[in-house]
Amino acid sequence: MIPANLFYIVVIAQAAVSGKVVEANTLRPVAAASVFVNNSSAGTSTGNNGTFILTKLPGTVFTLVVSCIGYETFIKEFQADKNGANILIELKHKNAELDAVIVTPEEKNGWINWGDLFMENFIGTSSYARGCRIKNPEVLQFRRKDKDNILTVSASEPLTIENKLLGYTIRYDLKEFVYYFSTNTVRYSGYALFEDMASGDNKMVVKYGQNRMKVYAVSLMHFIRSLYNETTEAEGFRIIRKLGNSVVEIKKKESDAVQLYSGIEKYDTVYEISNTDTQIRIIPLENAATHKDDFSISDKSSMRSIIHPDNENMVLNFTDTLQVIYTKVTAPYEYMKYATGSRTGNIIVSEISLDQQRQINIRPNGSFQPAHLVMNGFWGWWEKISIMLPFDYQPF
Numbered sequence: 001m002i003p004a005n006l007f008y009i010v011v012i013a014q015a016a017v018s019g020k021v022v023e024a025n026t027l028r029p030v031a032a033a034s035v036f037v038n039n040s041s042a043g044t045s046t047g048n049n050g051t052f053i054l055t056k057l058p059g060t061v062f063t064l065v066v067s068c069i070g071y072e073t074f075i076k077e078f079q080a081d082k083n084g085a086n087i088l089i090e091l092k093h094k095n096a097e098l099d100a101v102i103v104t105p106e107e108k109n110g111w112i113n114w115g116d117l118f119m120e121n122f123i124g125t126s127s128y129a130r131g132c133r134i135k136n137p138e139v140l141q142f143r144r145k146d147k148d149n150i151l152t153v154s155a156s157e158p159l160t161i162e163n164k165l166l167g168y169t170i171r172y173d174l175k176e177f178v179y180y181f182s183t184n185t186v187r188y189s190g191y192a193l194f195e196d197m198a199s200g201d202n203k204m205v206v207k208y209g210q211n212r213m214k215v216y217a218v219s220l221m222h223f224i225r226s227l228y229n230e231t232t233e234a235e236g237f238r239i240i241r242k243l244g245n246s247v248v249e250i251k252k253k254e255s256d257a258v259q260l261y262s263g264i265e266k267y268d269t270v271y272e273i274s275n276t277d278t279q280i281r282i283i284p285l286e287n288a289a290t291h292k293d294d295f296s297i298s299d300k301s302s303m304r305s306i307i308h309p310d311n312e313n314m315v316l317n318f319t320d321t322l323q324v325i326y327t328k329v330t331a332p333y334e335y336m337k338y339a340t341g342s343r344t345g346n347i348i349v350s351e352i353s354l355d356q357q358r359q360i361n362i363r364p365n366g367s368f369q370p371a372h373l374v375m376n377g378f379w380g381w382w383e384k385i386s387i388m389l390p391f392d393y394q395p396f
Contacts, residue, residue, distance in 0.1 A: 018053040019087030021046045030091055033068035036193040040390045043193040058392035059365045065191045110142025118153055121186045122177055127334050129386035131165035153177040167197045167208030194390040215387040216395055218326050218348055220379050221366035227307055228314045228364050236328040239297040317359035325349045350379040365391040
């Protein structure tokens with residue numbers, strides 16, 4: 001039997017990327033430009049001659065982000081073994097005239113009017129968010145569009161976020177935040193660079209490691225990695241496919257002793273953030289964790305109904321909805337408080353579906369492309385920056 005605290009180690013290729021950043025048209029070097037791999041700890045700045053080199057990338061396929069004040073942000077996916085050497089990146093100057101055209105003006109009291117809503121939905125309410133702080137909230141701009149019944153939030157420069165419980169300082173380039181009042185849903189996306197907090201206190205370093213392990217265990221990243229490695233059941237994930245009107249009898253497994261979620265102490269006012277370009281429903285599940293018309297996916301043949309290999313990727317493709325239950329710990333106190341009235345009790349249960357039934361490619365580091373995953377339930381509440389880990393994170 002796999003011990004409750006055992007995770008499969010993901011072997012991540014130590015690829016490298018190098019290149020030069022120049023101005024478009026003039027081809028003059030751009031110094032001090034920020035160059036990083038999205039959602040990783042791999043980042044640097046260009047030298048006086050515009051050159052850069054990044055090593056220890058989180059996989060051979062990665063999204064490179066290059067930004068500099070006065071220029072449009074460059075974002076492109078690369079494959080290190082094919083085009084990772086001597087990349088020439090041309091940055092375009094921002095068009096001041098276009099920047100000046102704003103259909104909906106920024107609200108002068110945006111933070112006062114909408115700050116709480118933004119923090120609850122973009123930053124969140126899990127206990128780990130207590131140690132998450134945006135150091136430059138003044139760069140946020142709020143716009144309420146009554147016609148569309150939405151709230152949009154943008155940022156004039158990257159957010160700087162301190163996560164004192166996981167031990168990261170995060171630079172977050174906010175691409176989009178849209179809150180839909182009519183459906184209580186939120187869509188957001190951005191690009192994150194992680195930097196370990198320097199600490200001479202060994203006890204704090206150990207605590208960071210413990211907290212990272214705890215949030216990783218119940219995370220979407222852990223689930224995606226286990227899908228890629230085809231180890232979902234061994235790592236504590238039970239997948240149930242909801243089949244509409246079909247009736248398939250399920251035998252409930254005799255569960256091992258389920259540990260209480262050993263996160264940090266309970267806290268009422270807490271915050272989180274996310275960097276995934278996904279739609280996240282912020283309502284608790286209304287369905288019970290198991291139904292007689294559901295079908296449990298556990299053996300290799302049933303797994304092939306939702307995921308199959310394709311070259312270096314694994315392709316996740318399914319219709320209907322997948323219900324994912326993490327069996328090794330119970331839900332955090334804060335989630336049970338948030339999900340009051342749902343029938344799932346203290347079970348960590350999420351629902352995922354594919355936006356417009358478009359398949360996604362998943363990778364060994366836990367990333368997936370394109371961003372067509374719609375989450376509900378626990379992950380819809382949990383998957384935000386206060387618990388977000390870089391793709392080069394390893395649980396050991």
